[in-house]
Amino acid sequence: MPSAAQLAEGNADLLAAVHRSRKMLNRRALVAAAASAVPVPGLDWAVDAALLSKLIPDINREFGLTPQQLDQLTPNKREQVQKATAMVGSVLIGKLITQDLILRMAKTVGVRMTTKQAAKYVPLAGQALSAVMGYTALRYLGEEHLKDCVRVAQAVQLQLPEPQGTITVLDAPETAKRRKK
Numbered sequence: 001m002p003s004a005a006q007l008a009e010g011n012a013d014l015l016a017a018v019h020r021s022r023k024m025l026n027r028r029a030l031v032a033a034a035a036s037a038v039p040v041p042g043l044d045w046a047v048d049a050a051l052l053s054k055l056i057p058d059i060n061r062e063f064g065l066t067p068q069q070l071d072q073l074t075p076n077k078r079e080q081v082q083k084a085t086a087m088v089g090s091v092l093i094g095k096l097i098t099q100d101l102i103l104r105m106a107k108t109v110g111v112r113m114t115t116k117q118a119a120k121y122v123p124l125a126g127q128a129l130s131a132v133m134g135y136t137a138l139r140y141l142g143e144e145h146l147k148d149c150v151r152v153a154q155a156v157q158l159q160l161p162e163p164q165g166t167i168t169v170l171d172a173p174e175t176a177k178r179r180k181k
Contacts, residue, residue, distance in 0.1 A: 004146040013160045014150055017062045020163060021149075025142040028055050029135045036134025037127045044134055055142055056092050063149040064161045065093045077156065084155035090148040 004022070008014035028051045035047035060066045070078055085093045153160065 002147075004143060004150050007147060007150045007154070011154070014153060016163070017153075017160055018146060018150060021059045021062050021142075021146050024055060024058055025139060025146070029138040029142070032138040033131040033135035037131040039127065044130070048134065048138060051138060052141065055138075056145060059142065059145055059149060060093060061161070061164070063153050064158055065149055065152065069161065077158075080156040081152060081158065084152045085148075087155070088148045088151045090145070090152070092145055093148060093152055 004018045005015060008018050032044070032048055032051055036044040038044070057066060061069070064070075065081070070081060073081065081093075152158070
């Protein structure tokens with residue numbers, strides 16, 4: 001199965017959005033791994049849920065697929081996005097991320113999560129295994145969502161938003177004035 005970057009091949013904007021999203025995903029997966037290694041019952045589940053509830057909207061934002069961004073599209077384009085989302089089978093694109101949606105995602109890697117819980121109580125080796133499983137689970141869920149976003153953006157030829165934190169040439173003097181204040 002192709003990766004999100006392979007799916008975006010040939011489209012520089014999509015590829016850049018994939019790389020920015022992966023950078024976020026990697027950082028948050030490392031946090032999940034650290035939380036998984038701590039032998040406190042339920043801590044890793046809480047951290048994973050918190051990370052996912054922030055990560056999924058951030059990835060959606062990179063691709064112009066948050067509810068707010070979709071509301072700004074023309075009705076025709078919005079309908080195309082909804083159809084493409086249904087074809088991809090994603091329940092996370094264009095939706096407000098709720099605890100219920102996060103729990104549905106966690107069920108997809110449920111066996112790994114249960115094994116992770118049990119493994120963390122074995123000193124050192126178990127905690128290391130738990131950390132690896134926490135990292136892998138979050139990476140898997142994030143990567144699958146990333147692929148869905150790429151497929152939807154390609155299917156409807158969606159104009160991606162400007163990356164956050166970048167300054168266009170026209171905005172540079174305005175931004176410099178704001179920074180001086």
